[in-house]
Amino acid sequence: MSRRSRRLLTTVLGAFLLCCVSLPSWGQTPPTRTALRAARLFDGKSDRLLPDAVVLIEGTTIQAVGSGLSIPPGTRVIDLGDVTLLPGLIDAHSHLLLDVDPSNEGGGLLTPVAQSSTAERALLGAKLGREMLEAGVTTVRDVGNSGVNGDVALRNAIQRGWVQGPRISACTRALAPQGGQFPTLQPPAQPLIEQEYVTVSGVEEARRAVRQALVDGADCIKVIVDNGHNLLSLEELKVIVEEAHRMKRPVAAHTTTDASIRIAVQAGADSIEHGYSLPDDVLAPMVRKRIFLVPTDGPMDACDFFDTQTGDAERRRQMKERCRKNMARAQERLRRAVAAGVRIAAGSDMYTVMPGMTRGQASVKWFVAYTEAGLKPVDILRAATVNAAELLRMQDQVGSLTPDKRADLLAVEGDPLKDLQALMQVRFVMKDGQVVLDARPTRSP
Ligand SMILES: [Zn+2]
Known part of the structure; x- marks a missing residue:
C-alpha cells in the first residue's frame, strides 16, 4: 500500500469510528x-x-x-x-518539581534550575506526587517553579496512568517582572530566568504571556507581582487577569508587600499567595471580591531548623529569632484576615527537603499549623477541601463527599x-x- 493510500485509509477509518461506532460496547465490563x-x-x-x-x-x-x-x-x-x-485534601500551593535542600546555603531556588533539566525535575515530581497522594492530598495546584512546563508533563503522565499522583492544576511558568524570582542573581543570567519564569514588561507582553501559557497547557496563571527589585504595574496585572478570566482560568498572585497586594486585589486576582504583608485596607475588597488568601506560613517549630545547622552559633541564634518573629507576624495577619471574613484556601508552598517527613506529610503538617494562628479545625479542613476546590474551579469534581x-x-x-x-x-x-x-x-x- 502506498503511503498516500494508507494515510487515506487511516483518515476514512478514523472518521468512521468517530461518527458511527460506539467503541465502549466492545467487551466493556460494568464499572465496579x-x-x-x-x-x-x-x-x-x-x-x-x-x-x-x-x-x-x-x-x-x-x-x-x-x-x-x-x-x-x-x-x-x-x-x-x-x-x-x-x-481528599487539596494543596492550592505546591511545587512538585522543586526539592531544595535548605542546609545548602546560598543555593536556594537557583540550584535546581541551574543543575537539573525539566525532564529530571518531572521525574522528581512523580516521586513527590506519589508522596502527596499517600498523605491524602489527592489534588494540587502546582504554582510554577517547574522548569519549562514540566508540571504539564507530570499532570498528563498522571492522567494517562503512567505514574500515580494527585490530580494537578498546572500553572506552567510563572509570569514575573524583569528578573523573575531570582532578585539576587549576579550577574543576571537571562537564560536561567527564562527557564523558570516568563518575564513581562508592558501590557501586550502580559497579554501574550497568558495566551502562551494557555497554549502550553496551563490550568491556572501564577504571577509574581513583586520580586524585591521590580513590581508589575496595575495595568499589566489587569490585562493578565482579564485574559485569564476570559479563558476561565484563575489567577494566583504572589505578593509580599503592601504595594503588590493592593494592585493584585484591585486587578481582581483570584488568590493572594503568601500575603505576608496585609494592610487593613485590602481586607474589605478581598471579602467583597471573594479573593482567597493562601497562607503558606508553617509551624513555629520550623524555626528550630537553625538549631540543627553548624556554623557560628550567634548568627544561628539571630536567624532563629528572626524566623520566630516573622512567624508570629504571619500568624497575626492570618487572624486578622479570618476575623475580617477573608476566605482561606490551604497551601503549603512546600519546596524543600524536610528531614524525616515525606513531601505529603510535610505539606499536611503545614495545614495543621494554621491552628497555631487560632483557626478552628473545621475551618482548616474546609480551606483544604471545599474552599481550595472552588479556587481551582474544580468544585464540580472534588472538595466534598457528595x-x-x-x-x-x-x-x-x-x-x-x-x-x-x-x-x-x-x-x-x-x-x-x-x-x-x-x-x-x-x-x-
Ligand atoms: Zn510558592
Whole structure:
C-alpha cells in the first residue's frame, strides 16, 4: 500500500469510528461498585461528623453518602472501622518539581534550575506526587517553579496512568517582572530566568504571556507581582487577569508587600499567595471580591531548623529569632484576615527537603499549623477541601463527599474536628475510585 493510500485509509477509518461506532460496547465490563464504611465522615461542608457512614462508589464517582445506607448486593465492601473519612485534601500551593535542600546555603531556588533539566525535575515530581497522594492530598495546584512546563508533563503522565499522583492544576511558568524570582542573581543570567519564569514588561507582553501559557497547557496563571527589585504595574496585572478570566482560568498572585497586594486585589486576582504583608485596607475588597488568601506560613517549630545547622552559633541564634518573629507576624495577619471574613484556601508552598517527613506529610503538617494562628479545625479542613476546590474551579469534581463528585477520599484515625493532628494518621487513601493506600492495622484473628 502506498503511503498516500494508507494515510487515506487511516483518515476514512478514523472518521468512521468517530461518527458511527460506539467503541465502549466492545467487551466493556460494568464499572465496579464499592462501598466504604467508616465510624465517622466529614463531608467538607457540614461542621458535624456523620456517624456510621457509608459511601457508595461506582467506577470513579460517588453515588451516595449517608448514615447506615443499605448496600446493594454485589458491591465490594471495604470496612474501614474506627476512622474518619474525609474528602481528599487539596494543596492550592505546591511545587512538585522543586526539592531544595535548605542546609545548602546560598543555593536556594537557583540550584535546581541551574543543575537539573525539566525532564529530571518531572521525574522528581512523580516521586513527590506519589508522596502527596499517600498523605491524602489527592489534588494540587502546582504554582510554577517547574522548569519549562514540566508540571504539564507530570499532570498528563498522571492522567494517562503512567505514574500515580494527585490530580494537578498546572500553572506552567510563572509570569514575573524583569528578573523573575531570582532578585539576587549576579550577574543576571537571562537564560536561567527564562527557564523558570516568563518575564513581562508592558501590557501586550502580559497579554501574550497568558495566551502562551494557555497554549502550553496551563490550568491556572501564577504571577509574581513583586520580586524585591521590580513590581508589575496595575495595568499589566489587569490585562493578565482579564485574559485569564476570559479563558476561565484563575489567577494566583504572589505578593509580599503592601504595594503588590493592593494592585493584585484591585486587578481582581483570584488568590493572594503568601500575603505576608496585609494592610487593613485590602481586607474589605478581598471579602467583597471573594479573593482567597493562601497562607503558606508553617509551624513555629520550623524555626528550630537553625538549631540543627553548624556554623557560628550567634548568627544561628539571630536567624532563629528572626524566623520566630516573622512567624508570629504571619500568624497575626492570618487572624486578622479570618476575623475580617477573608476566605482561606490551604497551601503549603512546600519546596524543600524536610528531614524525616515525606513531601505529603510535610505539606499536611503545614495545614495543621494554621491552628497555631487560632483557626478552628473545621475551618482548616474546609480551606483544604471545599474552599481550595472552588479556587481551582474544580468544585464540580472534588472538595466534598457528595453524589457525582470524584471518589477522592482519605481516612484518618481519631476525630480531626477535635484534634487536627489526626490528619497525620492516614490509614486509607482512594483517588478516582482506586485504592492507593490501605494502611489499616491487620486485625488479630
Ligand atoms: Zn510558592
